[in-house]
Amino acid sequence: MKMEEGMQLxxxxxxxxxxxxxxxxxxxxFAQSHLxxxxxxxxxxxxxxxxxxxxxxxxxxxxxxxxxxGRGQTTKGIWIAKCSDIDPFTIAMDFEGTDSNQRGEEDTAxxxxxxxxxxxxxxxxxxxxxWPRLALAMQLLAHIVEFSVSLVPHxxxxxxxxxxxxxxxxxxxxxxxxxxxxxxxxxxxxSDFFKVEITALSSYEFEEEKFKQQVAQLRQRFVHxxxxxxxxxxxxxxxxxxxxxxxxxxxxxxIKDNKDLDLPDLKVMVATVRCEEVSxxxxxxxxxxxxxLAMKEAVQAGPVxxxxxxxxxxxxxxxxxxxxxxxYFDQEVRNAKRGQLxxxxxxxxxISFSFGAGLYHSIDGILVVKSFKARLEESLNEGQEYAASxxxxxxxxxxxxxxxxxxxxxxxxxxxASKFREEVIFYMLSELxxxxxxxxxxxxxxxxxxxxxxxxxDTWASIRDLxxxxxxxxxxxxxxxxxxxxLPSSAIDTKLQHLREYARNIVEKKAREAADAERVLMHMMxxxxxFFNLDEMPIxxxxxxxEKNIDEIERNAxxxxxxxxxxxxxxxxxxxxxxxENVLFSSLMGRNxxxxxxxxxxxxxxxLASDTWEEVSPKATTLLKPEDCKSLWMKFKENVEFMVTxxxxxxxxxxxxxxxILAGLAAGVVVVGGVVAVGPAAAVAAVTRPAVVxxxxxxxxxxxxxx
Numbered sequence: 001m002k003m004e005e006g007m008q009l010x011x012x013x014x015x016x017x018x019x020x021x022x023x024x025x026x027x028x029x030f031a032q033s034h035l036x037x038x039x040x041x042x043x044x045x046x047x048x049x050x051x052x053x054x055x056x057x058x059x060x061x062x063x064x065x066x067x068x069x070g071r072g073q074t075t076k077g078i079w080i081a082k083c084s085d086i087d088p089f090t091i092a093m094d095f096e097g098t099d100s101n102q103r104g105e106e107d108t109a110x111x112x113x114x115x116x117x118x119x120x121x122x123x124x125x126x127x128x129x130x131w132p133r134l135a136l137a138m139q140l141l142a143h144i145v146e147f148s149v150s151l152v153p154h155x156x157x158x159x160x161x162x163x164x165x166x167x168x169x170x171x172x173x174x175x176x177x178x179x180x181x182x183x184x185x186x187x188x189x190x191s192d193f194f195k196v197e198i199t200a201l202s203s204y205e206f207e208e209e210k211f212k213q214q215v216a217q218l219r220q221r222f223v224h225x226x227x228x229x230x231x232x233x234x235x236x237x238x239x240x241x242x243x244x245x246x247x248x249x250x251x252x253x254x255i256k257d258n259k260d261l262d263l264p265d266l267k268v269m270v271a272t273v274r275c276e277e278v279s280x281x282x283x284x285x286x287x288x289x290x291x292x293l294a295m296k297e298a299v300q301a302g303p304v305x306x307x308x309x310x311x312x313x314x315x316x317x318x319x320x321x322x323x324x325x326x327x328y329f330d331q332e333v334r335n336a337k338r339g340q341l342x343x344x345x346x347x348x349x350x351i352s353f354s355f356g357a358g359l360y361h362s363i364d365g366i367l368v369v370k371s372f373k374a375r376l377e378e379s380l381n382e383g384q385e386y387a388a389s390x391x392x393x394x395x396x397x398x399x400x401x402x403x404x405x406x407x408x409x410x411x412x413x414x415x416x417a418s419k420f421r422e423e424v425i426f427y428m429l430s431e432l433x434x435x436x437x438x439x440x441x442x443x444x445x446x447x448x449x450x451x452x453x454x455x456x457x458d459t460w461a462s463i464r465d466l467x468x469x470x471x472x473x474x475x476x477x478x479x480x481x482x483x484x485x486x487l488p489s490s491a492i493d494t495k496l497q498h499l500r501e502y503a504r505n506i507v508e509k510k511a512r513e514a515a516d517a518e519r520v521l522m523h524m525m526x527x528x529x530x531f532f533n534l535d536e537m538p539i540x541x542x543x544x545x546x547e548k549n550i551d552e553i554e555r556n557a558x559x560x561x562x563x564x565x566x567x568x569x570x571x572x573x574x575x576x577x578x579x580x581e582n583v584l585f586s587s588l589m590g591r592n593x594x595x596x597x598x599x600x601x602x603x604x605x606x607x608l609a610s611d612t613w614e615e616v617s618p619k620a621t622t623l624l625k626p627e628d629c630k631s632l633w634m635k636f637k638e639n640v641e642f643m644v645t646x647x648x649x650x651x652x653x654x655x656x657x658x659x660x661i662l663a664g665l666a667a668g669v670v671v672v673g674g675v676v677a678v679g680p681a682a683a684v685a686a687v688t689r690p691a692v693v694x695x696x697x698x699x700x701x702x703x704x705x706x707x
Contacts, residue, residue, distance in 0.1 A: 006062050006081030006094065009248070010117075014077075014110060016252050021080075021245045028082045031242035033089040035328050038225045038232060039244075040083070040090060041118040044128030046097025051075055052204055053128060054092050056215045057222070058083035062094045078114060086219075088226050089241070093122060113255045120251045123232045124225070195231075239267065240328040243274040271329035275337035278325045282318040283344050289314055292349075305407065311349050312411035318345070319412065346413050368424045372397045373431055387481040394428055395484055425485050433495055436478050440503045443470040448510045453523060455564040460572040463507060467573065471503040504573065508621060511571045515623035517632060520568055524561040524636050531557035532643065550651060554644050555589075561636065562588060569613070569624045576617035583607050583614075583626070588633050 007020045025031050040058070042050045051062040060081040075096050083090040095118060098111045118125055199218060202210040225231040239247055247270040254266065286292060292314050298304050322341055326334040372393055379389035401424055444466065451462050475496050482492055513519070532553055566581035587608050607614070608630040613622060624632070 006060060006079040006092075008077055009080050009093070010078040010114075010252060012076040012096065012110075014113070014252075014256060016249050018245065018249055021248070024080065025241075025245055028089075030082075030089060030091070030244065031240075033241045035238050035240060036226065037089040037091065037241045038124065038222070039093065039122040040124045040126065040222065041093040041095060041122035042126040042128055043095045043098060043115055043118055044126075048097065048128045049204060050097070050126075050128045051094050053126070053201075053215070054081075054094055056204075056212060057219050058090065058092045059085065060092050060094075062092075078117070083222075086223055088224070090222060090225070093118065113252075116255050117252055120255075121248055123235055124222075197231075237267065238328065239270060240274070240326070242278075242325065243270045243329065246270050246273045268330055268333060271326075271333035272337070275326045275329055275334050276340075278322055279337045279341040282322045283341055283348075286315065286318045286345050287348055289318075308407060308409040308411065315342075315345055315349070315410065315412055342412055346410060349410055349413075368397050368401050369427050369431060371400070372428050387477065390432065390481040391484040394425070394482075397428070398425065398486075422487060425487055426491060429482055429485055429487065429491070429495060432478070432481065433498065436474050436499055437502050440470060440474050440499065441506060443474075444503060444506045445510060448507050449514070452511060452514045452568065455523070455527065455560075455567050457563070459567050461575070464573055464575065467503060467507055471500055474503070475499055507573065508571055511568070511621075511623060515568050517628070520565065520624070520632055521636060521639070523568075524564055524632070525639060527564055528557040528561045528636075528640050529643070531560045532640075532647070548651075550644070550647055557640075558589065559585075562633070565624070565629055565632065569622070569629055570616060571621040571623060572617070574617055574619045576619070578613065578617060578620065579615045580613055584629060584633075588630070 007024050008017055009021060010016055030037070042054055044050050051064045054060050054062055055064065058081075060083060062079060062081060063075065075094050077096055079094045081092050081094070083092050095114050096110070098115065199214075201214050201218070204211045221231060225233075226235070227233060247266065250266050250269055250273075292311070295304065295307065295310055295314075299307060304310075319338070319342060322338060323334075326337070375393040375396065376389055379393060380386065384392075398421070401421065405420070447466055448463055451459055451466070456462070478496065478499060479492070482495075485492070514523075562584055563581070566584050569580050569584075570578070572578070587606065608626040611625045611627060613626060616622070
């Protein structure tokens with residue numbers, strides 16, 4: 001395509017040729033001119049020589065009217081062409097005649113639309129006015145003035161007609177006065193909107209040579225037009241050439257849709273579209289960059305030395321290119337799109353970063369934690385002190401983590417490793433907690449279980465002392481070990497609190513295990529048996545049977561068992577007294593309780609017919625409700641009843657035997673197992689015979705348990 005011949009930008013039906021315009025911009029390298037360009041448009045009556053004037057002035061090759069074929073419509077729609085040998089890069093726009101007979105007198109829509117388009121797009125508007133058709137030209141000029149007042153930017157145009165310069169200037173002033181102005185411009189002058197220059201040219205048909213000489217002089221007015229002193233040196237808010245296609249299409253569509261032509265809004269829209277195009281193009285180039293692809297492949301296998309610096313350098317090239325290409329667009333828009341470009345590029349890079357180099361700061365801190373655990377285990381196996389080993393191993397691992405992050409970080413991301421660093425340290429800290437949990441478990445479980453089973457009066461006081469002593473020792477040791485961890489005190493305090501709660505949970509767990517109904521019943525039976533048979537083992541059963549009071553022994557055994565029940569009824573980890581023991585003894589033992597203290601409880605209702613304990617500390621944890629205790633006691637009493645009854649029967653039998661022996665002694669005769677012995681010596685021998693002792697033990701054993 002020879003761009004001097006031009007291409008049709010908008011056809012006679014108003015269709016915008018975007019594809020052709022993009023080809024035009026690529027072929028002419030228009031986009032590379034950035035802000036160094038100018039747009040010149042020419043409007044005027046049909047067959048007034050507009051195309052000829054452009055061709056002669058700018059060395060373009062628009063189609064011209066053939067006078068021998070009649071004065072018909074030559075240019076249809078709007079055409080553009082590159083001007084030859086003019087600095088800056090200049091585009092000429094040739095418009096269809098404004099009073100085309102072919103369109104008809106009533107079809108003025110395209111005329112108005114194209115005129116407004118010329119004013120909105122071009123830096124310089126040439127109005128070609130011929131003397132024979134001056135009235136029509138003045139009518140067009142009035143339209144131009146009215147359109148221009150409604151536009152926000154400053155509009156400049158050139159009107160080549162020097163012959164009637166004075167008259168034209170006066171008429172233009174009159175037009176300005178009669179135009180209805182927006183309120184924002186009601187006091188504005190014509191010169192605030194227009195830079196008017198009038199140039200007279202000879203007739204091309206009758207004075208061709210003179211015309212060409214004058215056009216050559218006119219052409220010089222467009223050389224360096226944007227430089228200081230040039231025709232449009234004072235133009236403002238120029239958009240980059242790369243956005244011309246987008247801007248032109250948007251303006252034309254706005255005009256076609258009969259919307260208000262708000263050029264500032266269009267400027268933002270154009271900037272948005274163009275900056276987004278550039279952004280996407282740079283992102284595409286970045287993702288297909290051979291150096292980046294090589295880095296991406298390498299990092300899949302693991303951390304790559306200098307990853308961050310290398311990727312930063314690649315990314316910087318494309319960001320810089322973006323900045324250069326959109327430098328002249330709306331700052332707010334270009335900055336926003338730059339941020340999007342950077343964000344998308346970093347997202348692509350961070351995917352690889354997380355697979356490879358990013359493992360240094362991955363959310364689970366796998367590498368650091370594994371290294372920490374391995375080094376700590378090795379140090380402890382070598383016999384190093386625990387807290388010192390933790391400090392040395394943690395400091396070493398964090399130092400390596402910091403170096404890895406510094407090496408892997410992408411500069412443009414503004415990434416701060418502190419968050420990930422803190423997470424890694426936190427996970428290292430978390431790895432230590434199970435070790436100290438194990439230490440607490442070892443120190444508490446067996447001893448708490450033993451204390452509960454012993455069931456002494458000071459059981460819970462002993463458990464409290466044990467819990468506090470071991471918990472504080474462990475917490476202190478843990479605090480010393482993690483003193484070098486660079487974490488907020490709140491994070492460490494959370495772990496310390498966890499250890500305290502863990503220790504308490506050990507106690508509560510063991511207490512709940514002991515409070516199982518079957519286990520409680522077993523311990524009560526065991527305690528009763530121990531107390532009930534406490535003095536049964538001496539060799540002299542003869543002495544036992546004559547002096548021991550079974551009722552008293554039973555009361556003591558029952559009291560010991562009930563004492564255990566009161567201990568296991570609730571967890572008391574605070575030193576607040578309660579009435580559980582008093583309630584149980586008052587309700588279950590009554591007047592038979594051998595107590596050294598006054599329970600002070602007198603009630604006609606059953607205090608055990610409830611599921612809560614009165615006067616129990618809010619911090620205490622109920623293990624057995626009052627009704628549960630009553631139920632267990634009733635079952636317990638049933639189990640020990642046979643033992644007590646058997647003991648009483650055995651005692652009565654022994655008393656009878658003793659009476660018979662004493663009576664026989666008095667008579668000098670003793671009958672033992674069908675054998676008759678005579679005299680005191682025989683009686684004494686009979687009493688101590690192994691057979692008699694064996695028989696006693698058999699009776700006692702049968703009386704111990706019945707479940």
